Amino acid sequence: MQVTETLNEGLKRGYSITVTAAELDAKVNDKLVEAQPEVEMKGFRKGKVPMALLKKQFGQRLLGESMQEVIDGAMNKHFEDSGDKPAMQPKVEMQNGEEWKEGDDVNVEISYEALPVIPEVDLKSISLEKLVVKADDAEVEEALGNLAETAQDFKARRKGSKAKDGDQVVMDFVGVVDGEAFEGGSAEDFPLVLGSNQFIPGFEEQLVGVKVEEVKDCTVTFPEEYQAEHLAGKEAVFTCTIKEVKEPVAAEINDELATKFGAEDLDGLKGQISERLEAEYGGAARAVMKRALLDQLDKLVSFDLPPSLVEAEAGQIAHQLWHDENPDVQDHNHDTIEPTEEHTSLAERRVRLGLLLAELGQKAEVEVTDAEMSQAIMNQARQYPGQERQFFEFVQQNAQMQQQMRAPIFEDKVVDYVFELATVADKEVSKDDLEKAIEALDEE
Incomplete structure (x- = not known):
């Protein structure tokens, strides 16, 4: 040979x-x-x-x-x-x-x-700021108020008051189709929140304005695709006897509310809220610090890039941005999207940093564990209610999909590895300052 x-x-x-x-x-x-x-x-x-x-x-x-x-x-x-x-x-x-x-x-x-030779980087020479935001009392109280609204109760309106959208009406009703009552079409003391879309379209709107002791006939048409075939597409009349009209009120902020959310008492709930808020701030601050790290790495290294990788990445960027600007187009039956110089420049940065992080991760023996992959798959599977198992099996049988899910996990683990070696100084800032820093990421 x-x-x-x-x-x-x-x-x-x-x-x-x-x-x-x-x-x-x-x-x-x-x-x-x-x-x-x-x-x-x-x-x-x-x-x-x-x-x-x-x-x-x-x-x-x-x-x-x-x-x-x-x-x-x-x-x-x-x-x-x-x-x-x-x-x-x-x-x-x-x-x-x-x-x-x-x-x-x-x-x-x-x-x-060929993939280029990646130059050595002194990771200990990198200096970063970590933005730290403490959850103040006002933010905790605001979050408590939001929780109280989600756990809302209802209290009786003044006698003679008309029901409004968002109110709860308690009623007896009997439904009739073709002059005959049908199974499942009647109930007593049924609580219905107007605007909740719990009933057939058009039903709840007809109850807006009713009063206690009023009898109201609501005429609706069952949808053509209704699950009960014998009712699909048919007109029904529901005779409703209104027994109570209640307005929504936020739950009281007390120990009882705290127990509804799994805390021992109100102080315990406040502590949980504070931890959750600071965890959210921490996630946002990490995104800001990660961008700062990538910016530094991009300036520290320089090497030739495989043209095919840059071209492929630029094409993907251009294609994705075009779909972002044309959300009505769901398929890919459109003209070829030609990358601009801006797309190519961004592609070069992504390819350069991708190759560098891959090299750093390989040298540090960073690996994505089976448990981490399983967790990522389960998290994404939740976006497909009722089809979680099919999604899980699809990913298991699709190597390309597995790689797409593994890549961001690997990148974050490499970034965390670099954070450990870099010099990181905490900087306490306000929530507004953190939000401005996050907005600046989106503008770049």
């Missing part, structure tokens, strides 16, 4: 590989010898089929396998000897493919872009 370099320009590489007919023939013979003891053929005992007959019977099929194995072996040996790592799948072309016949040498051209 002969391997000749044909291109070495920047990160671009090209090689010509010639596999002689004799090498291929020897490979085929080796496979036949290996298989011969197990081959059975009419007229011969097991393992006693002559080589010439085996070659006639199986030679053509083994020739293709042998050709692929020899070329793959040559490529693997080249990457092992050279230390090159291809940025993307190498392009392999058989030069004499159309004219090739058994007994000819095989000429193959291989081209690829």
Whole structure:
């Protein structure tokens, strides 16, 4: 086998590989010898089929396998000897493919872009600020008020008051279709919050304005796709007897409210709220510090970038931004989106930082555990209620999807590793200052 370099320009590489007919023939013979003891053929005992007959019977099929194995072996040996790592799948072309016949040498051209050598970075020289926001009493009280609203109660309105949207009416009702009451169409002392869309569309709106002891007929039409087929698309009249009209009131902020949210008492609930707020602030502050870290790393390193990676990333950026600006277009049946210089510049930054973080993570032996992947899959599966299991199985069977989910976890673990080595100084700021810093990230 002969391997000749044909291109070495920047990160671009090209090689010509010639596999002689004799090498291929020897490979085929080796496979036949290996298989011969197990081959059975009419007229011969097991393992006693002559080589010439085996070659006639199986030679053509083994020739293709042998050709692929020899070329793959040559490529693997080249990457092992050279230390090159291809940025993307190498392009392999058989030069004499159309004219090739058994007994000819095989000429193959291989081209690829090598990943660059990543320079060393002194991570201990990096200095960062960590924004720290403490949850003050006003914020805790505001959060308490919001919780009280979610745990709202209802109290009776003044006698004679009309029900408003958001009020709760307690009523008896009987539903009739085609002059007859139907199963499941009646109830007593039923509490209904107007505007909750708990009933058939158009029903609750007709109860706005009712008063205690009033009898109100509500006429509605069941949806065509209603689950009970015998009612689908039919008109119904519900005779409602209003027994109570109640207005919403926020729950009192006390120990009883605290127990509803799993705390022992009000002070315990305030402590939980304070911890949750500061955890949210901490997550936002981490995003700000991560951006500052990436900005520093981007200035600290410089190396050649594989054009194919930059081109692919720029295309993805342009495509995503186009869909962000055209949210009505759900599919990809549109004209090709050509990346701009701005897209390419952003792509270069992302590729550079991606390669650097990958190198740092590899050297630090950072790994994404099975438990971390499972947690990430479960978190995303919750976005598909009722289909969690199907989503989980889809990810397990899709290597590309697994890589897409693993990549951000790996990146965050590498970032945390760098944070540990860098010099990080806490800086206490206000909530407003933190919000401005987060807004600035979106503007960049």
